[in-house]
Amino acid sequence: MVKKKRLRLIAEMARKIRAYRELKSRPRDSQKFALDYETMRRPLTGKMLPVLAWQDVRRESRLFSLLAGMRMFGVGRLFTRKSWLEDHTEPSYWQITKVKVDYTSENMDHGKAWGILTYKGKQEGEVKEVDKVMYHDWRLVPKHMEQQLKDFEPLPEPPVRYTPYPPLLRAMMLAQHKKSLGSVLAEEPALPLKRDIVLNKDYFRKQEQEEQRTEGTAV
Amino acid sequence: MAASVLKRCVTAAVKVKCLSPSVSVRRWLLSAAYTDTKVWEAREKDPQNLAVLATIMDRTYDRNLPVSSLTVSRFVDNISSREEVDQAEYYLYKFRHSPNCWYLRNWTIHSWIRQCLKYGAREKALHTLKNKVQYGIFPDDFTFNLLIESYIKDGDFKSACSVVEEVMLQEAFDLPSTQILSLYALGSYLATRPQLTMSEERALGASLLICGLKQDNTVGLSAQLVGNALLGKVEMLKGIHAVFKGMPLFWGHGYLGRAMAVMERAASADVKLSKDTLDYVNNLLQELSSTSDTDSSGEESAGEEDKKEDVVDEDDQAEQAKLPQYVARFTELSSQLESQGKVDSASFQALVTALAQENLAAAEKPDVEQYESQVQAWEAERRQLNQREKEMREKAEQERQERLAAKAAAQQA
Secondary structure (H helix, E strand, C coil), rough: CCCCCCCCHHHHHHHHHHHHHHHHHHHHHHHHCCCCCCCCCCCCCCCEEEEHHHHHHHHHHHHHHHHHHCHHHCCEEEEEHHHHHHCCCCCEEEEEEEEEEEECCCCCEEEEEEEEECCCCCEEECCCCCCCCCCCEEEEEEHHHHHHCCCCCCCCCCCCCCEEHHHHHHHHHHHHHHHHHHCCCCCCCCEECCCCCCCCHHHHHHHHHHHHHHHHHCC | HHHHHHHHHHHHHHHHHCCCCCCCCCCCCCCCHEEECCHHHHHCCCCCHHHHHHHHHHHHHHHCCCCCHHHHHHHHHHHHHHHHHHHHHHHHEEEEEEHHHHCCCCHHHHHHHHHHCCCCCHHHHHHHHCCCCHCCCCCCHHHHHHHHHHHHHCCHHHHHHHHHHHHHHCCCCCHHHHHHHHHHHHHHHHHHCCCCHHHHHHHHHHHHHHHCCCCHHHHHHHHHHHHHHHHHHHHHHHHHHHHCCCCCCCCCCHHHHHHHHHHHHHCCCCCCCCHHHHHHHHHHHHHHHHHHHHHHHCCCHHHHCCCCHHHCCCHHHHHHHHHHHHHHHHHHHHHHHHHHHHCCCCHHHHHHHHHHHHHHHHHHHHHHHHHHHHHHHHHHHHHHHHHHHHHHHHHHHHHHHHHHHHHHHHHHH
């Protein structure tokens, strides 16, 4: 048998204390995302920003640089990103609902924000955290332009097209249907050309459960 | 100082009603009822010792605990001299850089501006307003009106325009009284024909544009025209990014084009444009074309500088190429407006004063009523905060007593 492992309680406690101290001394947003504009380096890690971003970093501003100078930190206002303006013709914007600013930053330049995204004219339902807050990419939508952005009606999505199944698969499907139900399938099985399935862990777990149910406890 | 101001207001109030032709003498726009401190002074006083509050706040900050907004509001309310204004500024700065910065109350900001005006620290108020990022001073519309009015009263139109610039940055031109006051300040400032740097021109143009968008009459359209023209000038000289960075402005090119669109709108609608604004835009365009001519002639000598800059976008260059078109369009449209009789020979300043005399009294009344109800709401909130603080203190005291009793009992046993 293996020799019984010694109970090293003090080492355990030291491990916990070290983990706690590491948690406490995490760099704040203002330290993590501070930038030296001359050398384009982050002082915390010493890494340089990618070259394609340099022009944007010099010309545009971060989201919180805009929010810091607004009443109630811009809650309820719309903000776009320059990359969205360039890439898509349909308007995309965030409407800010909640702001948590990092008060240790010098010009209240960093923090986290939450809001409702409208991407390419389609508004999403729930409040999400605004990502890429620290990117130098953000533009405030002035109040006289807000209505113009909101008025945009996205084109309705074209209806999903269907194609017939490949012949062997179709034959297999019809045979299985005949075997399980006894009747001939009335309509042609059609393959939808667009699947709205998000491939994540839940989906695969559900698939496994269904397979187990159909197989039964044979194994 | 407040008493003498009040006396002047009261004696002038009589003069305000009768429309005197000597408009240039009278400088007070808002009536005495608006700038009256009666409602504000009628709040219940909460006398506190400033030194005690200061030590409490210092100790709380040292222990890394959050300071409540109630403490800061008490400090600002109990200011009684000019030095204490400076101390309050320091504590406002510290509060802004604490976790509770979002909770700075509206009545604290209003009280701060009132106290600054009372103790003659107007420059301090303007300084904190300009550095609103560091101090967290975001006044509401009524407070902005008071501040602009105090500057207009003393004829300091430059500072009044800087306050209007702050209003523009907050896009707070909702009340008609604010619009009239800001247009008056901007018009008076422009009438003095000042020498403007590029950033001042940008700020002035933006304020004129955003304020003018709210009014649909001669004054509004003329303001929009001058605003668009000034912003177009900055766009021509520095590029579009220099125009909208840090300002609530649209990022599309062609501000001069939008200025021409305003003129077209005036030509088609039933609105006139003021003559001196048209002259101003004319001068501006002539200046721009002459500078662009000298630029293009001296280009070979400045070749190496171009390589270093290298940032002038193709879009900006396309804009600069359109300048002669804009000049031609402007002359065409202005002659069209003159032939249609849509050019108002009164100056912008006179138009704004006339507008103020007509509309300001009507605009003030709902403001004053809303202010009174708002003061009541603030008082209720303050009382509720006081109550909550007292309850929490009692609870903490109770818990402390229990803990002490438990410890004593444990020690005895």
